[in-house]
Amino acid sequence: MRRYIVSLLAAATLVFAGCGKKVEPKVMARAVPERADDFVFENDLVAGRFYGKALEGDPTSPGLDIWVKLPGKLVADEWYAHALTEGNYYHKDHGGKDCYKVAVSLGGGASVPFVDGRLCWPATNYRSCEILESGPEKVVFTLDYPAWEVAEGVSVSLVKKVTVTAGTYFTQIEDTYTCGGTDMITVAAGFKLHGEQKTVREQLEASDRLAIWEKASDQSVEPEDGMIGVSVVMPDADSAFFSEELDHALLIKRIPSGGTLSYSVGSCWSKADIKIPSAWFDLVREQ
Numbered sequence: 001m002r003r004y005i006v007s008l009l010a011a012a013t014l015v016f017a018g019c020g021k022k023v024e025p026k027v028m029a030r031a032v033p034e035r036a037d038d039f040v041f042e043n044d045l046v047a048g049r050f051y052g053k054a055l056e057g058d059p060t061s062p063g064l065d066i067w068v069k070l071p072g073k074l075v076a077d078e079w080y081a082h083a084l085t086e087g088n089y090y091h092k093d094h095g096g097k098d099c100y101k102v103a104v105s106l107g108g109g110a111s112v113p114f115v116d117g118r119l120c121w122p123a124t125n126y127r128s129c130e131i132l133e134s135g136p137e138k139v140v141f142t143l144d145y146p147a148w149e150v151a152e153g154v155s156v157s158l159v160k161k162v163t164v165t166a167g168t169y170f171t172q173i174e175d176t177y178t179c180g181g182t183d184m185i186t187v188a189a190g191f192k193l194h195g196e197q198k199t200v201r202e203q204l205e206a207s208d209r210l211a212i213w214e215k216a217s218d219q220s221v222e223p224e225d226g227m228i229g230v231s232v233v234m235p236d237a238d239s240a241f242f243s244e245e246l247d248h249a250l251l252i253k254r255i256p257s258g259g260t261l262s263y264s265v266g267s268c269w270s271k272a273d274i275k276i277p278s279a280w281f282d283l284v285r286e287q
Contacts, residue, residue: 025136026166028074031129035083039129039143040076042067043166046267047076047096048108050143050160051125062122062145062158063107063192068216068228068269069096091221096269099217099224105192106248109232109265111175113150114188114252122158123148137166147180154181169274170233170266170287179257189263190250191230193242201249202281207240209233210249211284213277216269227270229280233287234263 029041037052047067051059067090069075079090079098090098100108104121113120126143133140145158156177163172179185190210193199199214211231217224234240237251255261264287268274274283 023136025074027135027137027139027164028076029131029134029139029141029162029164032080035080037125039126039141040080041139041141041162041164041171042069042074042076043164043168043171044074045069045071045167045169045272046171048171048267049076051102053125053127056125059102059104060122060125061102061104061107062110062112062125063102063105064109064265065098065102066100066108066228066230066267067096067098068100068224068226068267068272070272088221091219093222093224097222097224099219099222100228101194101217101219102192106188106190107192108230108267109171109173109189109191109263111173111187111189111261111263113156113177114186114250115151115154119188119246119248120148120150120156126160132161139164147178150185151181154179154185156180156185169268169283170231170264172264173262175261175263177255177257177259177261182257184254184256186252186254187261188248188250188252189234189261190232190248191265193247193249195247200277201242202277202284208235208237208251209284209287210240210242210251211266211281212249213280227277229266229268229270229274229277229284231266231280231284231287232263233266233284234261236262 026044032038036054040049082089143160147157161174216228234251
């Protein structure tokens with residue numbers, strides 16, 4: 001069992017020995033037991049969270065929940081602190097907000113086994129976590145998902161490794177799947193399509209990346225009038241497509257048991273630096 005680390009770690013101000021110079025961190029990641037076992041991360045441009053055990057059933061989902069924010073300071077700890085007394089705090093705009101709808105989906109970027117045309121959702125949310133590296137401009141952590149059945153006689157477990165680096169809209173993910181009952185597994189990485197939110201889709205020239213631009217929210221707490229860009233880039237994908245039936249954008253790859261699926265997920269907010277879809281799609285092309 002991996003250690004369940006709760007301390008702020010990367011969010012703490014660092015002091016370099018010998019010179020006394022304070023360095024304000026540009027990244028953070030931590031477990032949030034005070035809020036349904038979330039695991040939150042951010043850099044100076046983007047933020048997001050994965051769902052933990054206490055939230056299972058509401059929802060049980062592997063999806064990445066995107067938080068939009070203005071460039072600059074880290075905001076997650078402040079938002080969580082206020083939410084303890086004002087439950088809807090981070091659903092309201094305080095220089096950013098949680099306005100993205102995940103439910104049972106890949107959200108803003110995740111992966112699951114893809115068997116017989118089905119997305120095979122985990123039976124649980126992440127159950128343990130570990131900080132592997134922590135510094136002012138880079139933090140690396142893992143999340144463990146216990147084994148679940150994806151087909152008769154076939155089960156998989158997942159260790160998700162996430163690398164958060166300052167100064168980029170993209171987060172690197174390495175998903176390692178260990179299989180029981182099979183030597184190979186087909187996996188889909190991607191993101192949810194919110195058709196009701198006037199999604200603009202972009203299948204970029206390469207077959208290894210997909211991107212969209214859509215209304216950021218239809219949330220009733222404080223409806224968002226901004227737009228959000230989302231993307232997934234997988235350099236060695238076998239295929240990439242938008243699925244109307246599954247309501248997802250997906251990149252597919254077949255990997256061996258114990259193999260790792262590597263991809264990056266990205267997001268932006270029109271109220272921050274990237275104002276128009278063409279600017280977002282150009283950035284994804286360059287990634």
